[in-house]
Amino acid sequence: MGNRITTTLEALRQQGRKALVTYIVNGDPVPQATLVTMHAMVDAGVDIIELGVPFSDPMAEGPVIALGHERALANKTSLRSTLALVKQFRETNSTTPVVLMGYANPVERMGYAAFATQAQAAGVDGLLTVDLPPEEAEELNAELKAVGIENIFLLAPTTTDARASHIVSLAGGFLYYVSLKGVTGAGHLDVGSVATKLGHLRQLTSLPICVGFGIKDAESAKAIAASADGAVVGSLLVGRMGQLAGESAETIAAAVVELIKPIRAGLDELSG
Amino acid sequence: MSEVKQSAAVDYSQFPDARGHFGQYGGRFVSETLMPALDELEQMYNRLKDDPDFQQEFDRDLAHYVGRPSPLYYAERWSERLGGARIYLKREDLNHTGAHKVNNTIGQALLAKYSGKTRIIAETGAGQHGVASATVAARLGLKCEVYMGAEDVKRQSLNVYRMKLLGATVHAVESGSKTLKDAMNEAMRDWVTNVDDTFYIIGTVAGPHPYPQLVRDFQCVIGREAREQCLQQTGRLPDALVACVGGGSNAIGLFHPFLTDESVQIYGVEAGGYGVETGKHAAPLNDGIPGVLHGNRTYLMEDEDGQIIETHSVSAGLDYPGVGPEHAWLKDIGRANYVAINDDEAMEAFRTLTRVEGIMPALESSHALAYAAKLAPTMDKDQIIIVNLSGRGDKDILTVAAIDGIEV
Numbered sequence: 222m223g224n225r226i227t228t229t230l231e232a233l234r235q236q237g238r239k240a241l242v243t244y245i246v247n248g249d250p251v252p253q254a255t256l257v258t259m260h261a262m263v264d265a266g267v268d269i270i271e272l273g274v275p276f277s278d279p280m281a282e283g284p285v286i287a288l289g290h291e292r293a294l295a296n297k298t299s300l301r302s303t304l305a306l307v308k309q310f311r312e313t314n315s316t317t318p319v320v321l322m323g324y325a326n327p328v329e330r331m332g333y334a335a336f337a338t339q340a341q342a343a344g345v346d347g348l349l350t351v352d353l354p355p356e357e358a359e360e361l362n363a364e365l366k367a368v369g370i371e372n373i374f375l376l377a378p379t380t381t382d383a384r385a386s387h388i389v390s391l392a393g394g395f396l397y398y399v400s401l402k403g404v405t406g407a408g409h410l411d412v413g414s415v416a417t418k419l420g421h422l423r424q425l426t427s428l429p430i431c432v433g434f435g436i437k438d439a440e441s442a443k444a445i446a447a448s449a450d451g452a453v454v455g456s457l458l459v460g461r462m463g464q465l466a467g468e469s470a471e472t473i474a475a476a477v478v479e480l481i482k483p484i485r486a487g488l489d490e491l492s493g
Numbered sequence: 494m495s496e497v498k499q500s501a502a503v504d505y506s507q508f509p510d511a512r513g514h515f516g517q518y519g520g521r522f523v524s525e526t527l528m529p530a531l532d533e534l535e536q537m538y539n540r541l542k543d544d545p546d547f548q549q550e551f552d553r554d555l556a557h558y559v560g561r562p563s564p565l566y567y568a569e570r571w572s573e574r575l576g577g578a579r580i581y582l583k584r585e586d587l588n589h590t591g592a593h594k595v596n597n598t599i600g601q602a603l604l605a606k607y608s609g610k611t612r613i614i615a616e617t618g619a620g621q622h623g624v625a626s627a628t629v630a631a632r633l634g635l636k637c638e639v640y641m642g643a644e645d646v647k648r649q650s651l652n653v654y655r656m657k658l659l660g661a662t663v664h665a666v667e668s669g670s671k672t673l674k675d676a677m678n679e680a681m682r683d684w685v686t687n688v689d690d691t692f693y694i695i696g697t698v699a700g701p702h703p704y705p706q707l708v709r710d711f712q713c714v715i716g717r718e719a720r721e722q723c724l725q726q727t728g729r730l731p732d733a734l735v736a737c738v739g740g741g742s743n744a745i746g747l748f749h750p751f752l753t754d755e756s757v758q759i760y761g762v763e764a765g766g767y768g769v770e771t772g773k774h775a776a777p778l779n780d781g782i783p784g785v786l787h788g789n790r791t792y793l794m795e796d797e798d799g800q801i802i803e804t805h806s807v808s809a810g811l812d813y814p815g816v817g818p819e820h821a822w823l824k825d826i827g828r829a830n831y832v833a834i835n836d837d838e839a840m841e842a843f844r845t846l847t848r849v850e851g852i853m854p855a856l857e858s859s860h861a862l863a864y865a866a867k868l869a870p871t872m873d874k875d876q877i878i879i880v881n882l883s884g885r886g887d888k889d890i891l892t893v894a895a896i897d898g899i900e901v
């Protein structure tokens with residue numbers, strides 16, 4: 222079976238559509254909300270799910286997602302419980318790609334080989350480790366490759382051409398372009414400079430490029446996706462979910478869907 | 494005293510390797526946005542570290558601004574009481590701003606100046622590194638923002654006010670355990686946001702490469718002086734070195750120039766908190782396992798899911814779940830021994846040194862003193878221990894008074 226990420230992005234490319242990628246943290250704000258929200262997001266037109274694996278020290282996150290990690294940890298969420306959740310998701314969804322997004326230490330603790338085997342068995346398609354740049358990722362790359370899981374690398378506004386060439390040579394699935402210098406949820410998105418940088422990156426790679434950090438509504442998603450293959454939305458959803466910590470899983474999922482709908486519609490206006 | 498397991502073949506000057514690794518430790522585990530900034534810093538440092546003008550400027554500042562060399566003082570009365578080895582104190586407490594931290598901030602401030610960046614950020618635990626950073630920023634006319642855990646802001650309030658007087662902005666960090674590790678997370682978030690104009694002065698030998706290397710190099714002045722002073726005063730090398738280990742900068746500064754002196758035993762003292770067996774401590778080399786945090790691979794205090802756990806130490810400067818990667822490596826190859834001293838033992842050493850020698854040590858340094866007090870009686874009277882007295886205890890007076898139930 223080919224990797225779901227590649228299959229999905231290739232199908233979108235053929236349809237001339239943009240990918241909507243959404244990020245939520247497993248176990249946030251309550252453990253039972255995650256699975257329900259994942260299925261609801263798929264029904265609302267989400268193409269790829271990035272599932273945050275909470276970490277005690279989420280250095281790249283802004284305050285909104287950092288709080289999501291804190292809530293998830295208070296609910297005893299772990300890398301192991303996240304793999305179990307993906308397995309559950311796969312019981313009724315065999316097509317939507319799931320990318321785990323988190324930090325190196327929980328994966329280190331489990332062991333690279335053990336992680337790769339268990340993640341593959343659970344139905345994980347990709348791994349994005351924020352603090353594992355290509356220089357330190359060789360060993361993990363080899364383990365992931367052996368089981369057909371894509372290692373999703375970040376590119377940033379500060380990435381030099383030399384680094385970018387090296388990174389794209391290792392990358393699979395898609396490239397995640399960090400739209401701004403800053404943490405997740407930051408407010409200083411510059412659409413023009415993203416477009417310029419993406420134009421540049423396109424000369425180095427034919428891999429799809431999704432853009433995240435700082436996308437907070439249909440308008441910004443549309444503006445960014447005009448030059449990208451997909452838009453990643455995270456803080457917007459995690460912030461809303463955090464407000465609903467006392468509500469039922471269904472209420473939380475419905476609120477997420479309300480936020481996603483206009484963004485999906487906005488992206489689809491770019492189709493063609 | 495015959496347990497040195499050093500393999501004679503190790504060439505310590507070759508570490509870290511080109512990618513910042515000390516064996517399996519160290520490295521550069523940060524998000525992509527920061528990688529180019531670290532490459533730049535590394536290139537600049539490699540250019541400047543062998544530049545005689547840069548070295549001269551550094552040495553001049555250490556001599557005339559910091560007040561180096563710091564004395565190596567024979568604590569005769571204390572040694573006699575303990576009834577064993579002669580204990581010499583390397584008096585980093587007499588440096589300008591009151592601790593070894595300033596050696597490093599002087600060096601990194603020079604790097605900041607050469608880099609053309611206009612803004613300095615720092616993380617701090619006890620506040621000594623924050624004060625030292627605010628100090629060099631004031632002197633260079635640079636803007637300075639310091640991140641400090643809200644818990645530490647409370648227990649080191651004197652240093653918070655010192656930083657403010659020096660013109661720095663202090664951010665109390667409310668996330669996580671509200672101590673040094675959370676301050677470091679927040680400083681990293683600031684840096685990734687303001688990487689174009691900001692120089693991040695890391696206060697210890699941790700963080701992504703090249704920080705563990707350059708902080709070590711700046712702190713090695715401690716060990717170089719101590720070695721020379723010991724030879725001058727006693728005609729021989731010491732038998733043992735003792736230093737406290739938070740991130741490990743004062744310790745590596747003392748240890749590194751002695752690594753090839755095989756007869757010298759090396760002891761790093763971690764914070765045992767309520768006791769290593771209680772789990773409430775800050776002693777990753779005694780009771781941790783290797784993992785990745787704050788840009789490097791090293792020993793960490795973490796749970797079975799790889800989450801970093803909360804630490805405890807009476808001393809804010811040692812209250813950190815990780816440790817510099819070079820110490821992790823020195824432990825594994827057996828060149829240095831890492832032991833732990835509990836809160837109450839450190840408090841006792843604080844009181845003893847104050848009364849017996851008229852020197853009030855920082856609570857961090859008191860951990861090293863407490864271990865030396867255990868070690869000295871097991872050694873002969875003609876043997877020598879050098880203890881790194883990394884800082885003065887004025888900043889800790891409110892903590893000590895609170896333990897005594899006194900309101901100052």
Ligand SMILES: Cc1ncc(COP(=O)(O)O)c(C=O)c1O
Binds near residue numbers: 592742744884
């Ligand atoms: C006086 C003093 N000693 C030691 C330390 C611990 O740091 P390190 O292990 O990097 O020397 C601190 C940190 O704040 C300190 O202020």
